Amino acid sequence: MAVVAEPTRNRRRRRSGPHARREARIGLLFVLPCFLLFLAFRFGPAVAGVLMSFTDYTLTGGGSFIGADNFTRLKDDPLFWDALKVTVVYTVLAVPGTIAVSVGLALLTRRAFRGSKVFRSVFFLPVVTSLVLAATVFVWIFSTGGPWSTAMGWIGLPEESWLSHDTLVVPALALVGIWSRFGYGMLILLARMQDIPRELEEAALTDGAGPWQRFRYIVLPQLRPALFFLAVIETTASFQVFDAVYTMTGGGPANSSYTLVFQLYDAGFKYFDLGYAAAIGVALFALTLVVALIQRLTIGKED
C-alpha cells in the first residue's frame, strides 16, 4: 500500500482557545514597537508623499490642493517619458544581468572547496562598498584611455568613453549596477542551493544527465522562489537607480542617462517643486508595483 505523505500545510492546524489567544496578544505586543516605527517612518511619509502629489507644495510650505494637475503635467512632460524610457532600458539590462551573474557565481561557489569562502567574501565585497566611491573609480575606468576603452580598442571597437556616448552610457551604468548588486543575489541563491537535496542531482547524474540538464531540470526549478524574490528586489533597485548616475554622468550626455529618480531629485531638491517631485514618486511606485505583479504572475506563480 502506497503511503502518501500529507502536504506540510495540512499538517499545521490552527490552534484556538484562551492560551493561543493570549500568545497571539503577546506576539502582537512584541510586534507593536516595530509596527509603530514602521507607521511613523515608512507608512506615514509614504502617505504624506501621495497627498503631497496633489498639491503645489514648495519650500515655503502650505501648498494648496491642485487636484491631479501634477499628474497631468507629468503626462505632458517629454522629460518624464524620456526618463521612463532610460529607466526601463537600464532595468532590462541590469536585472537579467545581475541575476545571470549571481546564478553563475552561486553555481561556481556552492560546493565547498579550498578557498571557496574567500571567493564568496570577495564576490560580496562590492555590495558593502560605497557605490559613490566605486562610481568615481568607474568614471576613470570608462574614460577615454581608461582600461575599459583600451580593452575595447583591443577587440577592434572605438576607444571612446562609453560615458560620453548616448547609446552606450546606459549599458555602462548597467554594468556598474550589476557589479554592485551581484554579490547580494549570489548570497540569496547560495542559501537556496544549499537546501537542494544532493540526492536529486546524484540520481540525475546516475541517469546520465549532463551539467546543463541537471541545472535546467533540477537546480533551476528549485531556485524559482529565490529567483522571484531576486527579480522583485533587483527590479525595485533598478527603478530607483540614482547614485551611480549622479556620480558618473549627471544624467548625460544630453539626458541619455537621465532616470526617473534623477528627475525626482531635480524637481524636489534642485527646483524645490516638491508637489511635482512627489507625483513622480507616485508614478514610480505604481510602475514598480505593476512590474512586481507581472513578475508574481510569471516567475512566482507557484509560490
Add this chain to the structure above:
Amino acid sequence: MTLIHHRRSRTRAVAVPLLATALAGVALAGCGGSDGAGGGKGSVTMWTYPVIFDEAKNEAYWDGMVEKFEKQNKDISVKVETYPWADRDTALGTAIASGKGPDVVYLVPDQLPKYAPNIVPAGDYMPADAKSDYTDFALESVTVGDDVLGTPILTSANPLICDKRVFEAVGEDSYPETWDDLKALGPKMKDEGYYALSYTGDTAQTLNMTFYPLLWQAGGEVFAEDGESVAFDDPAGVEALTYLTEFVEEGWTPKDLVTTTPNLEQTPVAKGKVACTWTNVATDVEPFWGRENIVVQPPLTGEESAGYGTVGALSMLKGADTEAAGKWINFVARPENAADLEKGAGYFPARTSADDLYPDDQLQQAVAATLPSMNAGPLEEKAREVMGVLAPELQAALLGKKSPEDALKAAAEAADAQIAR
C-alpha cells in the same frame, strides 16, 4: 514553583513589549520635539560651508568670530554649523520646509531668488553707511528686484588662467585675450599633444562657470530684460555655442569633460596638458601647476570681456531673532572681521573701505584686477530650472547630436515653458 515561574514568564512576556513600545513612543516624541530654546538670551544659529578649504582653519576662523562677538554681546549666543558644499541646497531646502532652518545662512547670488520668500531683506538690519560701502558688483549681485537679500562678506573672480609650462613647451609667448587668439592656439596646441582649452560640460556643473561667460562675451544674455522669457537662443548664443562646438569637434578641448567631471587630479588640466581654462580657478590648479606657472588673463573678449565671479553673503531667514541675527551679520561683515575669511579662502573684500589683502601677491593682484569684469549670473527665480533644460541641449550640440541653433531653440522652448509655469 512551576506556577510562579510561569507567572514570571507571563509578566516578562507582557512587560518587555510594553517597555519597547514605550521606548519607541519616546523616540517618536523626540522626533517631533521643539528646539526648546531658553528665554531671556538671544540666540543665533548659522549654517556655513568650508569657505576656507582647510576645514580646521575654517572652523578656527568661525570659533574666533563667535568668541569675539559673544564677548561684545553678552546677551546673544551664536552657534555656527559647517556643512559640506555638496548638496547644500538639499539640506537647506529640507530644513526650511520642515521648519528647522537656521537663522543665518551663507548663500551665493544664484541661490537667492529661490530662497527669497524665506529671507528677511537686509534693508531691515543693514546700516546705511555699510550699504554705501559695498562695491557695485557685490551689492548688485545680492539684489533681487528691489530687495537686498544678503550681506556680502566676500567676492571672487574666475578669470582666464593659463599654464605657463604648456606655452613654453610649444614655444608660444603670448597669452590669449580674445576668442580669435584662443582659437588660433587650438591647432598649434593639438599638434604638440596639448589642448588649448578645458571646458566642463557636465550637467551637474553650474552654467554660470561654464557656458554663460562665453554667452556674455558674445554680447548675449540668459534671460530677456523682463525676465519673462529666455534670450540665450539669439544670434549671440548661437555664436557662443558654435565657437565652443568647434573646439570639441577639432579636439582642442578634452571630449570626456563634456560629459563627466572626474576628480581634478584625473583631468588633463592637472596633468599639464591644457593651455587655458576659465572653469577652474587659480587655487584649484595651484597644487598641480605650481603658483609660478599660473598666468592670469582677463576673461576672453568676444564682443566684450566678461567672466563669472561670485559673492559670498550672509542671509537672515524668516523666524530668526532679527535684532540678534542682524547684529551678528553686521559684525561678521565688518571689513576687519571678514578679512581673515577672505584671505584664508583666497577671495577678496566686498567693501571699498577694506584693506588690500594681497599687497605683495602678484597672482592675487592680477585676479583682483579682473573683478570689475565679473558677473554673478542671472538673479531670476527660475534660473536653475533654465540651466536644467539648457545644459543637456548644450551637451547635445557639443557632441554633434544637434546643431547649435536647434539645441538652443529646443532649450529655449523648454525654458520658456518652465518660466511660464
